Amino acid sequence: MPSDSALRIVWIYPDLLSTYGDQGNVLVLEQRAQRRGIETETIYVRSADPVPESGDIYLIGGGEDRPQILAAERLRKDGGLHRAIARGAAMLAVCAGYQIMGSTFGGEEGQPVDGIGVLDIASSRGPARAVGELVAEVDAELGLPTLTGFENHMGVTRLGPGVKALSRTTVGVGNGDGFEGCYAGHIVGTYLHGPALARNPALADLLLSWRAGDLAPLDDTRYEQLRRERLAAVLGS
Amino acid sequence: MTQLPLRAQLASALGRSAATLSRMTGRGDGSVIGGRVGLMLEPDLLRQLARDRRLALVSATNGKTTTTRLITSALLELGEVATNAFGANMPAGHVSALSTHKDAPYGVLEVDEKYLPEVLDTTGAGVVCLMNLSRDQMDRAAEIWLLAQKWRRALSGKPTHVIANCDDPLVTWGASTAAKVTWVAGGQRWKEDSWCCPECGGPLDRKDADWACRECTFHRPEPQWVLDDDAVVDPRGQRWLLDIQLPGLANRSNAAMALAVAEAFGLPVERALPRLREVTSVAGRYTTVERDGRHARLLLAKNPAGWLEAFDVSDPQQPIILSVNAQGPDGRDTSWLWDVDYRILRGRPVFVTGERRLDLALRLDVADVPFSLCGTFSEALSMQPPGRVDVIANYTAFQQIRSEFGRAV
Numbered sequence: 001m002p003s004d005s006a007l008r009i010v011w012i013y014p015d016l017l018s019t020y021g022d023q024g025n026v027l028v029l030e031q032r033a034q035r036r037g038i039e040t041e042t043i044y045v046r047s048a049d050p051v052p053e054s055g056d057i058y059l060i061g062g063g064e065d066r067p068q069i070l071a072a073e074r075l076r077k078d079g080g081l082h083r084a085i086a087r088g089a090a091m092l093a094v095c096a097g098y099q100i101m102g103s104t105f106g107g108e109e110g111q112p113v114d115g116i117g118v119l120d121i122a123s124s125r126g127p128a129r130a131v132g133e134l135v136a137e138v139d140a141e142l143g144l145p146t147l148t149g150f151e152n153h154m155g156v157t158r159l160g161p162g163v164k165a166l167s168r169t170t171v172g173v174g175n176g177d178g179f180e181g182c183y184a185g186h187i188v189g190t191y192l193h194g195p196a197l198a199r200n201p202a203l204a205d206l207l208l209s210w211r212a213g214d215l216a217p218l219d220d221t222r223y224e225q226l227r228r229e230r231l232a233a234v235l236g237s
Numbered sequence: 238m239t240q241l242p243l244r245a246q247l248a249s250a251l252g253r254s255a256a257t258l259s260r261m262t263g264r265g266d267g268s269v270i271g272g273r274v275g276l277m278l279e280p281d282l283l284r285q286l287a288r289d290r291r292l293a294l295v296s297a298t299n300g301k302t303t304t305t306r307l308i309t310s311a312l313l314e315l316g317e318v319a320t321n322a323f324g325a326n327m328p329a330g331h332v333s334a335l336s337t338h339k340d341a342p343y344g345v346l347e348v349d350e351k352y353l354p355e356v357l358d359t360t361g362a363g364v365v366c367l368m369n370l371s372r373d374q375m376d377r378a379a380e381i382w383l384l385a386q387k388w389r390r391a392l393s394g395k396p397t398h399v400i401a402n403c404d405d406p407l408v409t410w411g412a413s414t415a416a417k418v419t420w421v422a423g424g425q426r427w428k429e430d431s432w433c434c435p436e437c438g439g440p441l442d443r444k445d446a447d448w449a450c451r452e453c454t455f456h457r458p459e460p461q462w463v464l465d466d467d468a469v470v471d472p473r474g475q476r477w478l479l480d481i482q483l484p485g486l487a488n489r490s491n492a493a494m495a496l497a498v499a500e501a502f503g504l505p506v507e508r509a510l511p512r513l514r515e516v517t518s519v520a521g522r523y524t525t526v527e528r529d530g531r532h533a534r535l536l537l538a539k540n541p542a543g544w545l546e547a548f549d550v551s552d553p554q555q556p557i558i559l560s561v562n563a564q565g566p567d568g569r570d571t572s573w574l575w576d577v578d579y580r581i582l583r584g585r586p587v588f589v590t591g592e593r594r595l596d597l598a599l600r601l602d603v604a605d606v607p608f609s610l611c612g613t614f615s616e617a618l619s620m621q622p623p624g625r626v627d628v629i630a631n632y633t634a635f636q637q638i639r640s641e642f643g644r645a646v
Contacts, residue, residue, distance in 0.1 A: 015432035015440070019372055019380070024575030024600075031603045046432065048440040048451070064380040070438040132569070150570045194572030198599055222602045226595045 006039040007212055010055035012081065013047045016071045017097050020152065022061025024195025025092060028204050029057060036216050038208075047071065051080030055089055056211040062095030062153070062193040065108040072100045075116050085118055090186040090210040092203075094196060098181070098189035099123040099155050106155065119182065119189055120162025123155045126176055130154070133234045134172030134192060136180045139164055144202045147180065148230050149192030157182075157191075166190060171234055186210045199227060241285055241339070248279035249286065249336035256333060268321060272329030275336060283328055286335035287360035290319070292344040293498055294360070296353045297368035297408075298381070299543050300491045301326065303483065304368060305347040306519045307495035311509040312502060317341035323520055327352050328359070343502070350384050354391030365392070365415075366498050367401040367408050368423065368491070371430045371542040372576065374568030385411035385435060400497045402490070403458050404446055410435035410455070419472075421497050422446060422460035423490040426549070427542035429576065464493040469506075471496070477506055482517045485550035521635070523550075526642040530623035533558070537635045539567070541576040544629065548581050551627040557582065558617045558626060560591035560634035567632045571596040579604045588617040591634045614638050 011018075011026050026042060033040045045051050047070065051058075058081065063071070075081050085091065099105035100115050106125030107113040115123075134151045138144040147167045156176035159165060166181030166188060167174070174180025174191055181190035188207070190196055197204040201223045209215050241249065256271025275282050293312075295305045302324045309320045319338035321330045326347040335344060348356045350370070357365065367388070370381045388411035392399060401412035402423035407430065412418055424446070425431070431448075434441050439452030449456035461472040467489060469477050481492050492513050499509035518524040525534045538547040551557060563569050571593050579601055587608040589597050594610060601608050611617035614637070618626070630638055 014429075016438075018429070018576075020570075021572030021575035024572065024603075027575065027603050046440065064382050066382055066438065067433065070433070150572060152570065194570075195575045198575070198603070222595075222599045226599050229595050 006041040007033050007057070007208070008052075008055040009040055009042045010052060010058045010084075011042065011044050012051060012058060012060040012075070012097070013071050014044055014061070015046045016067035017061045017063035019063045020061065020095065021194030022059070022094060025059050025061070025094070025197045025204075028195065028197040028201070029059075029208065032201065032204050032218065033208055033212065035218055038212055047074050051075070051078050051084070053080050053083040053087060055084055057207050058084060058089055058091040060091070060093050060097030060100070062097060064096075068096040068100060068105070069107055069113050071097070072105075072113060072115055075100065076114070081116070082118060085185075085187065088186065090207045091188070092197070092207055093119075093187065093189045095151075095153055095155075095191055095193040098191060099157065101187070101189055102157070119184055119187060120160035121157050121182060121189065122160070123157040126154050126156040126173075128154070130173035130176075130191075132172060133230070134169060134174060134180060135231065135234055136167035136169045136172070136174060138167045139183070142166075142183070142206065144200070144206065146231065147192065147200055147203070148227055148234070149190075149196045149199045150194065151191045152193060153191055155191070198223070199230065245279050245282055245285045248275045248282050249332075249339065251275065251278060252333060252336055256337075266323050266325075268323055268325040268333040269329050271336070272325070272332035275332045276329060283332050283335070283356075283359050286332060286339070287344070287362070290335075290342055290344050291364075291502065292346060292360055292362035293364040293366060293502070294346050294348045294353065294356060294362045295366045295368075296348045296350050298350065298371045298373045298540065299546065300368050300487060301347045303488060303519045303522065304366065304491040304494055305345050306516055307491055307513050308366070308498050309345045310512045310516050311495055311499040311504060312343045312345060314504055314508050314512055315502065316343055319344040321347055328356060331356060331360070354387050357391050357395070357397065363396075363398060364498060364501050365397050365399045366494055367399060367412050368494055369402060369405045369425065369427075369542065370407045370411065371427050371540065372573065373540040374570075374573075381407060381430060382435060388412065389414040398501050400494060400501060402494065403460050406431040406441055406448055406455075406457070407435050409458065413458075418458075419462070419497050419501065420458045420460045421462040421464070421494055423464050423493050424486065426486070426545050429541070462493055462497045464490055469493045469496055471500075471506055475506075477510060479510070479513075481514050483519070483523060485546060487546040487549065521639045526638075528618060528642075531618050531621045532625045533618060533628050534625065535635065535638060536627060536629045537632070538629050539631050541573055544577045547629045551629065552625070553585065556586035556588065556621055556626050558588045558590065558611075558614070558621075558628045559597060560589075560614055560617075560628065560630040560638065561594065561597045562592040562631060562634040562637070563596075564592070564633045567634070574600045579606050582606050588620060590614050590617045591630070614641065
């Protein structure tokens with residue numbers, strides 16, 4: 001049994017939104033906490049179950065249009081995630097999960113669907129699917145190295161005054177306006193799906209530090225090898 | 238068989254010549270280019286080639302090529318069979334297969350999941366075999382809920398006889414608009430894409446093999462055929478020990494589907510089953526290649542469900558080489574690696590290679606699976622002691638290994 005002090009990672013609706021290797025973000029957070037001696041407890045919340053409000057870090061992933069609409073409906077009805085955020089929980093919302101956090105997003109036929117309104121963003125369906133590697137420079141305030149990952153979506157996301165852009169894209173589409181993702185308080189949204197944290201361990205550590213304080217350094221050889229290889233492949237250097 | 242119109246005969250013949258040239262110049266087996274040439278000259282060629290034949294279409298995320306081969310092997314009992322044995326599973330490949338065997342009264346065609354509606358409309362195939370649907374190379378493949386929806390529309394209102402795996406809820410939903418369905422309980426190992434009801438989105442409750450939606454009436458239909466470990470129970474309740482040579486539970490499931498398809502063609506189990514037992518390797522899958530006393534058995538795995546099946550087949554006592562690429566046919570996105578549970582490999586000597594070996598290396602590192610990183614497959618093989626080793630590779634990585642040892646394997 002994990003102790004009461006364990007870091008609680010909550011994965012929201014893996015039965016609806018986990019299409020693109022989203023489990024990777026859970027595994028990376030677990031590993032990076034545990035290798036620093038921080039005990040973790042991971043809670044997999046299926047869409048028929050209530051979202052606990054006492055978690056530390058919430059993760060929500062990507063998926064198809066229909067499951068996305070279902071997830072938004074259920075999160076709104078449930079209210080647990082809203083209460084968790086009000087208590088200061090951290091969250092990483094990816095792709096379809098990112099869009100849900102806003103006021104609206106595009107449905108199966110492009111029709112506007114209500115989001116859950118925890119981020120000041122509005123999404124809609126874009127003209128073409130954005131598929132491929134993405135590289136972006138993170139907002140200086142966060143002090144993170146270059147963002148690298150893979151995007152696969154048709155969304156366009158407009159940021160309101162209540163959020164800041166996570167990064168400025170050098171390769172790829174992201175939000176559709178030269179920026180990728182956003183953040184506000186302890187919530188980060190991104191189009192980098194699946195194992196975004198595997199490609200960006202510093203982002204994983206940022207989420208962890210928001211709940212666990214200062215973190216000891218780790219041997220990141222495997223992460224760095226992959227980052228170097230991907231950035232070189234995409235930027236051609 | 239009725240005579241093809243002159244234009245179709247010409248298109249078909251020129252396509253075959255293009256295929257021969259492609260083979261002779263070492264560019265591949267020629268089935269795609271040959272079909273393309275034929276279709277360019279006569280866009281209606283597939284429909285004309287399909288006419289007056291009894292056809293089965295085979296589609297799924299995994300096991301298409303193997304099941305196509307098993308059904309073909311069975312139907313050879315009845316007569317000549319045209320088939321796209323090398324996995325060229327889009328219309329050009331179908332044209333090529335049918336024009337190569339232009340007098341064959343039977344045809345068994347492997348069909349890409351996305352192309353099934355189009356190929357069914359064009360060929361008017363009498364039998365369709367549907368095995369499983371799971372996440373697969375999402376950067377280029379269609380999303381699977383949407384795919385099942387398209388199957389429903391394509392099957393609706395046609396006289397097609399569908400043979401479908403009722404243990405896969407999404408396949409069941411995709412097949413259930415057909416006029417006639419034979420349900421096969423073929424098993425489902427990968428369940429991560431079917432926790433929700435495809436009809437209403439409610440949670441699916443599962444108890445053993447059975448499943449039902451908690452919120453609507455959608456539920457598992459009663460199967461006529463049941464795969465029970467190493468045997469199949471037919472609709473009359475008779476139990477048949479499969480005893481096929483292809484390894485693993487996934488292939489026993491493919492064999493169960495093949496027997497049900499054979500029966501739809503009027504071929505009884507006692508005649509079909511011995512034919513299935515003759516199949517030992519399919520397009521290089523499960524064959525063993527040898528170099529300097531190292532015997533490497535080749536397993537293909539293209540997506541998370543496929544990796545589970547490969548782990549089931551692989552021998553836990555042997556070392557294992559894993560090779561992953563991310564070229565176009567593999568999907569350029571490697572995020573699926575994070576959906577595979579690699580912890581099963583703990584305790585085995587693991588060797589990692591392929592063009593995306595660093596993605597796999599980090600994945601294994603996070604799963605606490607120790608491994609050796611190798612620049613090439615040859616290097617990985619040379620690190621083995623003489624004896625047996627299993628190899629799991631995704632699509633282009635698998636083809637690279639095959640061509641290194643000669644495509645004949």
